[in-house]
Amino acid sequence: MTKVLLKGIRKKFGAVEIIRGVDLDIEDGEFVVFVGPSGCGKSTLLRLISGLEHISGGELHIGGQLVNEVPASRRGVAMVFQSYALYPHLTVRDNMGFGLKVRKVPASERARRVSEAAATLKLEPLLDRFPRQLSGGQRQRVAIGRAIVGNPDVFLFDEPLSNLDAELRVHMRSEIAALHQRLSTTMIYVTHDQIEAMTLADKIVVLRDGRVEQVGTPRDLYDSPRTIFVAQFIGSPKMNILPLADGGPIAPGASVPATAISVGIRPEHLSLGKSSNSTLRGKVRLAEYTGAVTLLHVELDGGQTCLVIQNQGPAPETGAEVSLQADPGRLHFFDREGQAV
Amino acid sequence: MAGSPSRDNAAHSARAPWLTLKTREMLEAWLFVSPTFIGFLIFFLGPLVAIFYYSTTEWNLLSQQATFVGLRNFENALLENPDFWHVVRNSVIFALGLVPLNMALALSLALALSRPFFGVVFFRTVFFAPVVTSAIAWAIVWKFMLQGQGGAVNQMLAWIGIDGPNWLREPNWAMAAVIVTRVIKMVGLNMILYIAALQSIPRDYEEAATLEGASRWQVFRMITWPLLAPTTLVIMVLTTIGSFKVFDHIYQMTGGGPENGTLVLAFYIYQQGFKFFNVGYAAALALIMFAIVMVLTLAQVMLRRRDME
Numbered sequence: 002m003t004k005v006l007l008k009g010i011r012k013k014f015g016a017v018e019i020i021r022g023v024d025l026d027i028e029d030g031e032f033v034v035f036v037g038p039s040g041c042g043k044s045t046l047l048r049l050i051s052g053l054e055h056i057s058g059g060e061l062h063i064g065g066q067l068v069n070e071v072p073a074s075r076r077g078v079a080m081v082f083q084s085y086a087l088y089p090h091l092t093v094r095d096n097m098g099f100g101l102k103v104r105k106v107p108a109s110e111r112a113r114r115v116s117e118a119a120a121t122l123k124l125e126p127l128l129d130r131f132p133r134q135l136s137g138g139q140r141q142r143v144a145i146g147r148a149i150v151g152n153p154d155v156f157l158f159d160e161p162l163s164n165l166d167a168e169l170r171v172h173m174r175s176e177i178a179a180l181h182q183r184l185s186t187t188m189i190y191v192t193h194d195q196i197e198a199m200t201l202a203d204k205i206v207v208l209r210d211g212r213v214e215q216v217g218t219p220r221d222l223y224d225s226p227r228t229i230f231v232a233q234f235i236g237s238p239k240m241n242i243l244p245l246a247d248g249g250p251i252a253p254g255a256s257v258p259a260t261a262i263s264v265g266i267r268p269e270h271l272s273l274g275k276s277s278n279s280t281l282r283g284k285v286r287l288a289e290y291t292g293a294v295t296l297l298h299v300e301l302d303g304g305q306t307c308l309v310i311q312n313q314g315p316a317p318e319t320g321a322e323v324s325l326q327a328d329p330g331r332l333h334f335f336d337r338e339g340q341a342v
Numbered sequence: 343m344a345g346s347p348s349r350d351n352a353a354h355s356a357r358a359p360w361l362t363l364k365t366r367e368m369l370e371a372w373l374f375v376s377p378t379f380i381g382f383l384i385f386f387l388g389p390l391v392a393i394f395y396y397s398t399t400e401w402n403l404l405s406q407q408a409t410f411v412g413l414r415n416f417e418n419a420l421l422e423n424p425d426f427w428h429v430v431r432n433s434v435i436f437a438l439g440l441v442p443l444n445m446a447l448a449l450s451l452a453l454a455l456s457r458p459f460f461g462v463v464f465f466r467t468v469f470f471a472p473v474v475t476s477a478i479a480w481a482i483v484w485k486f487m488l489q490g491q492g493g494a495v496n497q498m499l500a501w502i503g504i505d506g507p508n509w510l511r512e513p514n515w516a517m518a519a520v521i522v523t524r525v526i527k528m529v530g531l532n533m534i535l536y537i538a539a540l541q542s543i544p545r546d547y548e549e550a551a552t553l554e555g556a557s558r559w560q561v562f563r564m565i566t567w568p569l570l571a572p573t574t575l576v577i578m579v580l581t582t583i584g585s586f587k588v589f590d591h592i593y594q595m596t597g598g599g600p601e602n603g604t605l606v607l608a609f610y611i612y613q614q615g616f617k618f619f620n621v622g623y624a625a626a627l628a629l630i631m632f633a634i635v636m637v638l639t640l641a642q643v644m645l646r647r648r649d650m651e
Binding site for chain 2: 051052053073074078079080082084086088089090099100103104147151
């Protein structure tokens with residue numbers, strides 16, 4: 002059972018507090034993704050778990066043991082770095098076997114475990130190559146292989162796909178997901194890419210300014226964001242947030258909570274409609290055709306720009322007057338503090 | 343009306359329209375490199391060619407008369423003159439003492455000073471300052487400090503009850519003294535090269551190795567040291583060459599003494615050429631020194647290449 006438990010974790014660099022009290026409960030075998038904008042502290046939090054950074058306050062438990070003062074190498078974690086951190090002077094075989102070698106694992110056992118990991122990741126033909134002779138995707142697999150060989154209790158991934166091109170990223174994403182299914186080991190994954198977070202995670206942790214903004218399944222975060230920040234961070238294109246100051250129903254049949262001052266509508270929950278049914282009217286400023294859908298940028302009469310995903314039919318001309326209809330069951334209301342109501 | 347106006351302007355503005363663009367660019371390039379190239383021809387290639395000629399002559403600088411003697415000067419040095427092999431032996435001892443000591447000290451300092459901490463710039467400056475200090479001034483100061491009686495070094499040794507020798511006057515100690523003082527003077531340069539190399543090694547390697555259970559010593563031995571190999575080779579080659587070329591230090595501190603105990607090759611060449619005026623013999627010695635340094639450098643490069651494979 003390798004649960005990871007964070008209680009009031011804090012990290013200061015000098016006078017600057019980067020992590021400001023994070024509480025988190027990660028179950029055994031769970032795939033947890035930390036997301037958030039640059040500088041929110043997600044990589045720092047991962048490094049605190051790994052032991053590469055010292056914890057300033059709070060408690061970190063791995064597998065039921067308090068590990069604040071346990072060195073990185075004895076926490077039972079393996080990390081895949083953004084840069085892969087493959088030792089350039091060692092072959093793939095030696096890179097993968099490095100950790101076993103320094104732990105004085107006998108050569109025969111080392112060879113067996115490297116071969117097993119290489120077979121899992123289809124790396125056998127590459128074992129005698131040097132990192133410089135590998136493509137980006139192959140390096141990534143070697144980095145994962147190096148982590149697997151140590152048979153860790155917890156895998157840590159620090160933006161492992163950010164150096165790959167778009168196509169390879171999608172492919173590697175599926176390989177990591179498959180690996181998790183096969184190994185069923187606890188995995189903690191850091192990314193700023195919310196698509197990666199949505200597709201991989203059992204549980205997403207949205208971080209903002211060193212604090213947890215919301216924790217939940219991808220569907221929870223998408224359907225029931227607790228704050229405007231989460232509402233806009235999860236989902237692509239991001240949610241439209243419109244003021245309710247003018248009054249009047251945003252959609253027929255929708256009940257507006259008394260404390261709400263703004264409403265969030267995802268672009269996919271808006272459609273072009275008849276003018277008599279809607280209070281949302283504006284002009285099309287840009288129509289981006291992406292193949293599957295068209296993304297319309299509509300400038301509302303109030304001045305805000307609203308994004309609309311049009312699934313079918315010809316897109317209106319730029320400058321055309323349109324009326325928008327919102328799905329009344331898919332509206333999100335927020336109060337003055339940006340909290341969902 | 344063929345061609346755009348801008349193209350017409352470009353054609354008109356060309357100062358030498360009869361030359362092709364490629365030729366014009368080539369001329370410009372030569373113009374830029376010519377100051378260095380001319381200097382190279384006059385001050386480097388010229389003397390280098392001349393020295394081959396001088397080495398085949400018996401030429402006393404005072405008589406202004408050069409007689410062609412073929413390879414006689416080389417025979418004299420390599421087969422007949424016992425001084426030559428004594429001098430080569432001294433140079434080898436100097437190099438064997440200086441190169442490992444310099445490199446070990448430079449690497450140790452670099453490892454200590456490659457990461458930022460309060461005062462790091464001060465310490466780097468302290469260790470680098472001797473490199474840019476005048477070699478003669480450095481040697482004079484050390485000569486005073488190493489005096490047998492009243493020298494600062496012996497005074498300090500006296501505080502802890504050690505009766506220091508007359509460092510530069512005793513054959514057994516003079517070579518050690520010139521090696522150590524030379525190391526202290528030049529170690530800063532290699533330290534800076536090692537610091538630059540250490541700082542170019544991504545921190546991720548060390549972190550990944552630490553996570554995998556490597557101790558600090560294992561990280562150094564298995565990751566850092568192999569990654570420093572190209573820099574180590576450059577430093578080893580440059581320091582070896584520098585140790586064979588050492589002149590000013592010996593000239594000022596010991597003058598080759600005592601009992602020729604610190605008479606090294608470069609200083610011997612100077613003595614033969616400009617003290618005894620045997621220019622032909624000195625030229626032959628210089629070529630032999632060139633060959634020795636070349637062989638050592640190639641050997642180091644080949645060893646490194648074998649290690650890489």
